[in-house]
Amino acid sequence: MARLRKQTLDGNIETLILAVLEQGPSYGYQIGRDLNQRAGELLQLGEGTIYPVLHRLEERELIAATWRKGDTGRQRKYYRLTPKGRRALVENRQQWAGLVQVMDAVLQPRKRPARA
Amino acid sequence: MARLRKQTLDGNIETLILAVLEQGPSYGYQIGRDLNQRAGELLQLGEGTIYPVLHRLEERELIAATWRKGDTGRQRKYYRLTPKGRRALVENRQQWAGLVQVMDAVLQPRKRPARA
DNA sequence: CATAGACACCTTGCAGTGAAAGGTCTCGCC
DNA sequence: GGCGAGACCTTTCACTGCAAGGTGTCTATG
8 A cells, every 4th residue: 555645644644643642742753753653654754744733733732842851861842732632632533533424425335325 | 513624624525526426427516416415514515615626637637527418408517537537546545545544543542552 | 577596617815734855953872 | 073863943835625706597486
């Protein structure tokens, strides 16, 4: 399977990142690693994709950041979900469920049900 | 459930339209009706969304058009899938399957499987 | 006949998004 | 000292969905 195209991904990266942060604070570089690993070959997000998304989420106050020193001694910018972010994640999950429903309904047209 | 947002939909409308045309030729206005009906309240595409997509698909030669008179006597622009369009639909279905896989993997983190 | 409304097509402009490309700094190691 | 990896960042670009606004035709109604 080929890599996922931008248009296929569009709008869902935000949800993916929020979902990662749901499991605990993390920082940009690590979030990228996490996602790319969990997605196997399907997803290979670069940093040029991750960071702008993080900044947008921060600006919208769905996540908040704290500078902290990591294990390696280097400074890291740890992000965590805000209450607003949790609510957004709930909403995004619903949106995703809705999209799945619609796509299923159209992509697998099980012998259209004899229009009354 | 609220209506699907643009960002949630992004990139998938093309696939939806191709899938509709897979079941036989149709025209813009009707395609919109079809999709909106099948999606229930989740999707309410306006014509300003449908037509531009059709034009892009036509330009990329995934669909082809023919003017014809419909039942109502009015002129309609009937679109049909081209061979190239069928191949694109196959690809798009795979892309969709991939996205579902990734989203599932991240959204439902079933007690991450004890990293070897 | 005139008007309304559904059918059916179209275009322009905007905001948001993912991604590539390019750049900086620090730490640990050779 | 220099190099690679970790970790951050920005600018620029193409694309997409959609609202808004516009045209014309057919049928039905008053």
